[in-house]
Every structure is written in structure tokens, then in C-alpha cells.
Amino acid sequence: MKRKEIKQKAKKVMKRHYGLLIVICLLSALLAGNLSSTFSTVQTSNESASLPSQLSANEVLQNLIEEDLDAGKVVAHQIQQEEIQSNSSAVFGRTNGVMAALVNSISSGSIYVTLTAGIHTIIGSENLSIWCMVFLVMAFFFLAWFFIQNIFAVIVQRMILEARTYKYVAHDRFLFLSRVRKWRHVAWVRFVEYVYGSLWSLTIIGGFIKHYSYYMIPFILAENPTLKANETIRLSRMMMKGHKWECCKLELSFLGWDMLSVLTLGLTGIFYSAPYKACAMAEYYVYVRQCSLEADLSYQKFFKDTYLYRPAIPSLLQQAYPEGIRMHQKPKSLGGIRGFLVNWFGILLKNGKEEREYERANHRFLQYASLKREIEGLQYPTRLFHIPETEKRSRLALLDPLRDYNIWSLILMFFIFSGIGWFWEVSLHLITDGVFVNRGALYGPWLPIYGSGGLLILTLLKRFRTKPALTFVLILVVCGILEYTTSYVMEMNTGLKWWDYTGYFLNVNGRICAEGLLVFGIGGMAFIYVLAPVFDGWIQKIRPLVLKAICSLLLFVFICDSVYAHFVPNAGEGITDYE
Structure with missing residues (x-):
């Protein structure tokens, strides 16, 4: 492996999609905890700033766990009153409205008391209602982790892999797994990976080794989300055989950037090193994938997404998007003030035959424009993916929201x-x-x-x-x-x-x-x-x-x-x- 070559390719991708990469890396850090070392300084400062209210809310929860509902109510009320009185900013009002009540209830911990009281009115037992509330809170955070944090890394890798090949990446690719109806399946695969990794971490060195053995799982699922859990884990282990130390050295090569991020209070991490590292690791996956294919052609049955790595030829795109041929002509615009009002504001001065024909032709052209980048090979061709994607906004199209x-x-x-x-x-x-x-x-x-x-x-x-x-x-x-x-x-x-x-x-x-x-x-x-x-x-x-x-x-x-x-x-x- 040539680290320098991989990093040069990563820089080119980052330069072409800089804004998008910053957004997805920020979301990755916030939702999934990925790239957390890069954002450690910012996260630590945020935690220290909110430490008192967090401890107070935990104190309310602790009182409830100790089956003292009345004490929890008193503490929550005191915290809420102190926060309202200490709030000196008129912009961040805390006395009126639904949002103010929600912010107060979360920061003071009174949301736990309210939830417990509501359950108490249903089942009649205070102690049982407290434990029901604790169970519901734990279940909520588990489901949030399972369905969002757990799989967000897969979505990030998918978007980065598309960014390295294509000039444009659609923002709705965040819903990629939903479009192919594999959201729950991928969440389960990543959960199994987490369980295996947690068990291996109980050994002296197993956790470190398995971290790199399982390193390719998010990338594999980004390319082929149909694989079962054990298949995905086994494939990652086979791919990383002989590459673990190599991957470790590549990660260590960003240590200087991580240190610089700490010195700059996370700014260099947010605006440079995080997307840089993400692109580099995506390039590394492409390199390991190619090595695996060259070593054993049987890997081809797992790696099915050919057009994730190279654009499709024009003739194949024409077959996949036949409507592009008859829809690409922009309709002749209405003249004068009529054309200005229709083109810019969607206002028809009258509803004559010429206006109706223009509206139909313009609607066809706008439909083509939404697929234009895919038809021209500038964006990933979703119709060539090996899993059929559901057509987005199909019911919405029946309403014709593009009308004048x-x-x-x-x-x-x-x-x-x-x-x-x-x-x-x-x-x-x-x-x-x-x-x-x-x-x-x-x-x-x-x-x-x-x-x-x-x-x-x-x-x-x-x-x-x-x-x-x-x-x-x-x-x-x-x-x-x-x-x-x-x-x-x-x-x-x-x-x-x-x-x-x-x-x-x-x-x-x-x-x-x-x-x-x-x-x-x-x-x-x-x-x-x-x-x-x-x-x-x-x-x-x-x-x-x-x-x-x-x-x-x-x-x-x-x-x-x-x-x-x-x-x-x-x-x-x-x-x-x-x-």
C-alpha cells in the first residue's frame, strides 16, 4: 500500500465535496460517535459547560430509582426555578411556550417525574410505575442507538464512496438504506458486530485485533446491505487478513492532525482533518477490496455494486432511463409578462390552451431535471443498483406540486x-x-x-x-x-x-x-x-x-x-x- 497515493486521492475527493463532507462528518460525530477523537475538545467543553444541570437531572433520576417520587418532584421543581431565574437572555426565554416547557423539563429532570406520575395514574402502584419509567427511558435510548447511531457510519461510508466517483451526491442519500428497505437489517448486523466486539474486548488483546478485523463492516454494508451478519463479519475478517497492521499505521499517520485539533479547540478537526481522514479510510477500503478481488475471484459474489467505483457507459444509462430521451427538451417559454410570472412565480394570468400545454411540457422537463445528473453520469445511477430502490415521492407526484x-x-x-x-x-x-x-x-x-x-x-x-x-x-x-x-x-x-x-x-x-x-x-x-x-x-x-x-x-x-x-x-x- 502507498499511503501517500491514498491520501492524495482523499484530498481530491475532499476538495470536490468539501461542504458535503463537513456536514456528514459533523452528523457522524454527533449521532454515531464516529471520529470522536477529532471532536474530543469541543465535546469536553460542551460537557463541562452543561455539567451542573446534567448532575441535577441525574439526581432526580436517582431519587426515582430509590423509590422516592416526592423527593424527585421537589428537586426537579427547585432546579427548574433556579434555571428560569438565572436565565438572563431574552432570546432564550424559559417561561412561555411548548419549547420552553420542553427545555425546562429535560434540563431539570422533571420529565422523569411527569412520566412516572402519568404511569402511576394508569397502574396505581408508585414503585412499579418508577421501574416502568426507568425501563422506558432505557428502551428509548437503546432504540435511538440501535436504529440511528448504530448504522449512521454505514450511511456516511456510502455517501463518501459515491463522492469519490461522482461529481454530485444527492442529499437524500442519507435515506439510502430506507430506499432499499434494509434499515432494520443493517441495524441488526451492526448490533451483532457490537456484541462480538464487546465480548472480544474482555480479553487482553482481542479487542484491539478485532477492531481491525471488523474494520470493513460499515463499508461492506454500504456496498451490499443484503449480506447476513455472520457473512459480513466473516468477509471483513478475510479482507483484513494481512492488512491489520497496515490499517493501524494509516490511522496513526493522522495522529498529528488529531493533536493539532486539540490545540486549535477542534477547529482544524471540524474543517479539515475529520473529512480528510474519512476520505482516506474510504480510499483504503477500495484498495483492500481490489486486493481481495485480485487474490480470489469468489469475492465478486459479495461485491455487486460495480457503478459505485466507476460510472456507467452512456448506452446503459439510456436503457435504465428511457424517459430521458423524450423529456429533455425544455418547453418554449411564454412570452412577455406571462412568461416572467410563470417562470419565476408560477402565476398564470389566464388558463388558456397555450398555458395548459406549456404547463404539461414544463412539468415533464422538471421531472427530467430531477434525474438529469443520473442520466448524464454525474451522479450515482440508483436504477442500476442491484437492489431495486423505491421511487421517492410517488404519491406526492400524483398531487403535482410543481403546477402553476x-x-x-x-x-x-x-x-x-x-x-x-x-x-x-x-x-x-x-x-x-x-x-x-x-x-x-x-x-x-x-x-x-x-x-x-x-x-x-x-x-x-x-x-x-x-x-x-x-x-x-x-x-x-x-x-x-x-x-x-x-x-x-x-x-x-x-x-x-x-x-x-x-x-x-x-x-x-x-x-x-x-x-x-x-x-x-x-x-x-x-x-x-x-x-x-x-x-x-x-x-x-x-x-x-x-x-x-x-x-x-x-x-x-x-x-x-x-x-x-x-x-x-x-x-x-x-x-x-x-x-
Whole structure:
């Protein structure tokens, strides 16, 4: 083995996929504990900063284990009050909202008390409820380890192996094992590996030897997740026969980088040595795999993923993606203002024959664009994998979330979404306080901020609908700006506040908070990908003249309501006086 050559190849991969590698290595360190030596300094500082609250929460748990529920309640309450009083940051509010309550309950340990009390009301025995709670907590952490931490290394290796061969790696490759329906199987194989490794670690030197004997298991599963546990372990042992010391020396060659990471408080580890080492070990797996194939051709029955190491030829890609031939032509754009509104905002000024034909052609092209990189050999061809992958978002495609919307449909959806927002806030107030309150600055059954937010994310984010993860982030940004601006303008004009998030966890000047934005984010995703297409389908069934009449009437009533509320805003108990 030529270590220098392996490291040079690793640097090339890291240079090409630097941002992606930092993200997956950070997630690997946080979720799976991989590359932990690189992040040891950062982890130690975080643990020391949170040490008091962690010890206090453990003290609550200790009281429960000692079957003293009352003492646990007292300690948890004291901790929570001290944390609330010591919190001096207005941004990290700890007194209001669901997120603040969740943060307080976890940091103080009161979540254990609440869970135990809930079980106690069901089974009637305090001692038995305590042990049930302890069992549930242990089961939760075991399942989190088994299904997430245990297998994340396999997902990381898969993405790095694809990165070394292809120019692009799709972000949804994090769900690779789910797409091939091998998530539980791989979790079981890694669990068996953990049990074997733990037993060998009880011997004097067995743990060290088996660490390198089993070193290739995550890489093997990344390539072929169908192998059984004993097959995978045996294959890794056979591959590493004669390579253990070699692998150890390769790992030791990064010792200097680990020391530099400690001296720089983990910064060099996060931004350089962690992805560098990950790429180097992936290159080492490719080297050992090739050595195994050259030594014994029988290994070919285990190594089935040919296109993980070299791109497929164009003719084979054309066979796997036949629709690419007839879908790659970009439709002729509509001219003038019509084309501008459709291309950038998905707004149709009218719903004529030309517009409908353009929409159908553009939808076909967007479908092709989502497969374009695979068809051109720039991204791993999922259809050539030896396990058929389930088609993503197949049901979602039936809703056609990439569609464009005409003016009248958008107007009616504004009122629908404004009405849903009004119903949500009125129902929430009715449930929590038992009183009906006409929420909002207007008098009608609508909250325009919900309708405006719905239309903004539906139009401004039109060009991002093919990227749901990015769309979610942008929804948070758009809704955050809209809510903050609306709050500021309304307060400046009237001197009244219709909402105040002071005391909520992660709030900005009481105008926006993380809890509210998450609700907007989830609702916005539902609106773009499910509700808007469904509503539009229903609206299109309404006769055009009837639809225009309904929209005109609603607009007239809304304008009258807005003018009247400008001079006499809807205010009072539960609206602006909500203390």
C-alpha cells in the first residue's frame, strides 16, 4: 500500500465535496460517535459547560430509582426555578411556550417525574410505575442507538464512496438504506458486530485485533446491505487478513492532525482533518477490496455494486432511463409578462390552451431535471443498483406540486388559508382558556398573515419546489421576515401588540420565535406539497364566472373590513390584552 497515493486521492475527493463532507462528518460525530477523537475538545467543553444541570437531572433520576417520587418532584421543581431565574437572555426565554416547557423539563429532570406520575395514574402502584419509567427511558435510548447511531457510519461510508466517483451526491442519500428497505437489517448486523466486539474486548488483546478485523463492516454494508451478519463479519475478517497492521499505521499517520485539533479547540478537526481522514479510510477500503478481488475471484459474489467505483457507459444509462430521451427538451417559454410570472412565480394570468400545454411540457422537463445528473453520469445511477430502490415521492407526484396557479385560484386560496389560520388560533384559545375570542386585527373570520404567508411561499419559492429540504428552510426565512415585519408595522401604526413571544424559547424581540416558525414551516410544507394542489384541483371544477363572482365578493368584504379596522382595530381581552 502507498499511503501517500491514498491520501492524495482523499484530498481530491475532499476538495470536490468539501461542504458535503463537513456536514456528514459533523452528523457522524454527533449521532454515531464516529471520529470522536477529532471532536474530543469541543465535546469536553460542551460537557463541562452543561455539567451542573446534567448532575441535577441525574439526581432526580436517582431519587426515582430509590423509590422516592416526592423527593424527585421537589428537586426537579427547585432546579427548574433556579434555571428560569438565572436565565438572563431574552432570546432564550424559559417561561412561555411548548419549547420552553420542553427545555425546562429535560434540563431539570422533571420529565422523569411527569412520566412516572402519568404511569402511576394508569397502574396505581408508585414503585412499579418508577421501574416502568426507568425501563422506558432505557428502551428509548437503546432504540435511538440501535436504529440511528448504530448504522449512521454505514450511511456516511456510502455517501463518501459515491463522492469519490461522482461529481454530485444527492442529499437524500442519507435515506439510502430506507430506499432499499434494509434499515432494520443493517441495524441488526451492526448490533451483532457490537456484541462480538464487546465480548472480544474482555480479553487482553482481542479487542484491539478485532477492531481491525471488523474494520470493513460499515463499508461492506454500504456496498451490499443484503449480506447476513455472520457473512459480513466473516468477509471483513478475510479482507483484513494481512492488512491489520497496515490499517493501524494509516490511522496513526493522522495522529498529528488529531493533536493539532486539540490545540486549535477542534477547529482544524471540524474543517479539515475529520473529512480528510474519512476520505482516506474510504480510499483504503477500495484498495483492500481490489486486493481481495485480485487474490480470489469468489469475492465478486459479495461485491455487486460495480457503478459505485466507476460510472456507467452512456448506452446503459439510456436503457435504465428511457424517459430521458423524450423529456429533455425544455418547453418554449411564454412570452412577455406571462412568461416572467410563470417562470419565476408560477402565476398564470389566464388558463388558456397555450398555458395548459406549456404547463404539461414544463412539468415533464422538471421531472427530467430531477434525474438529469443520473442520466448524464454525474451522479450515482440508483436504477442500476442491484437492489431495486423505491421511487421517492410517488404519491406526492400524483398531487403535482410543481403546477402553476391562475390568479383566481390564488385569490381564493388566500381566503382559505386565512380562514384556516383564524380557525386554528380561535380553537387554540378556546381549548386553553375556554373562551371564544375573535383573534386578529380584523373583524371577519380571517387572519391575513396566514393567507399572505401561504401565497408568498407558494409563489416566491416556486423555483425551489423540487428541493423540499431547502424549501423548508426558506419557508422559515420568509415567514420569519413576514411575521416580524407585520408585528413591527402594526405596532408602529396603532401602538398595540396582537402577539408577544417574550419568554418563549429562541424569540427575537418578542415578535417571532422558534416555536411559531416551526409551526409555519410544517404548515407551509403541507400547503405547498399537499393542500395547494388539492385546493387548486377543487377550485378548477368551479365554473369560471362563479369563481370570479365569489372572489370579487370576498375581496370587497375584505377591503371594507380592512378599512374599518384601520380606524377601529379589533382589540381587547384575549386579542391585544392577552395577559
